[in-house]
Amino acid sequence: MGQDVVNSLFEVLPYLKRLHGKTVLVKIGGNVLSNELSKDFFAKSIAFLHFVGIKTLIVHGGGPEITTLMEKLGMKPTFKNGYRVTDEQTMEVVEMVLNKINKDLVATLNLSGVKAIGICGKDVNFLIAEKDMQYGDIGYVGKVKRINEDLVKWLFEAGYVPVIAPIGVGEDGTTYNLNADVAAAQIAIALKVEMIIFMTDVDGVMKGGQLVSQLDVEQALKLIQEGVVKAGMVPKLSCAVEAVKNNVKSARIINGNDPTALLATLFASRPFGTTVTNH
Numbered sequence: 001m002g003q004d005v006v007n008s009l010f011e012v013l014p015y016l017k018r019l020h021g022k023t024v025l026v027k028i029g030g031n032v033l034s035n036e037l038s039k040d041f042f043a044k045s046i047a048f049l050h051f052v053g054i055k056t057l058i059v060h061g062g063g064p065e066i067t068t069l070m071e072k073l074g075m076k077p078t079f080k081n082g083y084r085v086t087d088e089q090t091m092e093v094v095e096m097v098l099n100k101i102n103k104d105l106v107a108t109l110n111l112s113g114v115k116a117i118g119i120c121g122k123d124v125n126f127l128i129a130e131k132d133m134q135y136g137d138i139g140y141v142g143k144v145k146r147i148n149e150d151l152v153k154w155l156f157e158a159g160y161v162p163v164i165a166p167i168g169v170g171e172d173g174t175t176y177n178l179n180a181d182v183a184a185a186q187i188a189i190a191l192k193v194e195m196i197i198f199m200t201d202v203d204g205v206m207k208g209g210q211l212v213s214q215l216d217v218e219q220a221l222k223l224i225q226e227g228v229v230k231a232g233m234v235p236k237l238s239c240a241v242e243a244v245k246n247n248v249k250s251a252r253i254i255n256g257n258d259p260t261a262l263l264a265t266l267f268a269s270r271p272f273g274t275t276v277t278n279h
Helices: 002-019 036-051 063-072 088-111 149-157 180-191 217-225 233-245 261-267
Strands: 023-028 055-060 115-120 127-131 141-147 160-165 167-169 175-178 195-200 214-216 250-255 274-277
Touching: 002 261, 023 036, 023 180, 036 055, 036 088, 036 261, 055 088, 055 149, 055 180, 063 088, 088 115, 088 160, 088 167, 088 175, 127 175, 141 167, 141 180, 149 160, 149 180, 175 180, 180 195, 180 233, 195 233, 195 261, 214 217, 217 233, 217 274, 233 250, 233 274, 250 261
Parallel strands: 023 055, 023 195, 055 160, 115 160, 127 167, 141 175, 195 250, 214 274
Antiparallel strands: 127 141, 167 175, 250 274
């Protein structure tokens, strides 16, 4: 039995060697965090990465929880091209929900033994944003203009795991709702991370009912253009492409509803989910 344990450790040694001292960004959706068992296992997985010397930062979403609270308050959620139309009242709900998710996740991570710290774009002007007008004026929806990467570097040096809520701040102080996938990709690019992992609620990119385990940029764009990839997978795959085109070595899309998926995709001989690279 002891030999089996040792052999298992030897099997992950090449992956630990490759990732030790590198930075991995994990974007996790609100749907995964709403499950307490999944959230607890996720926290333990992050603790494992942290203690074996892999620098990890987390960007989280919160779309389902935002929609639920809006409906409880008698507000009608409206979307345009996948973006939440965000008036002033909606922005208040967005900020309230994301801050709660952020602090709950930080608390769970801390219980797992890591020093986690929650931040958003307002902290030390971390995410400077401007109004996103690509689909017209849909309110306080922003796009990242500039990132204060020195903040994350300082937190890493101090031994912290940053947990980032996708809230941006304009140069005039306006608060903006940011798409979490897009914000994660921009942060990954700014920090030149080794890998970005998108944890969602499906196994990865599907074609003809089968998982596509490996894609390069050209193949990924073709799937989007041909309409093979649809709905919520489009922004994730688009963000994965944007990241690897800008010096992030690889991007992975995995099913966060599987508690083992995060560690498995990093340390198994066959990565889970869909891997996107630039070649």
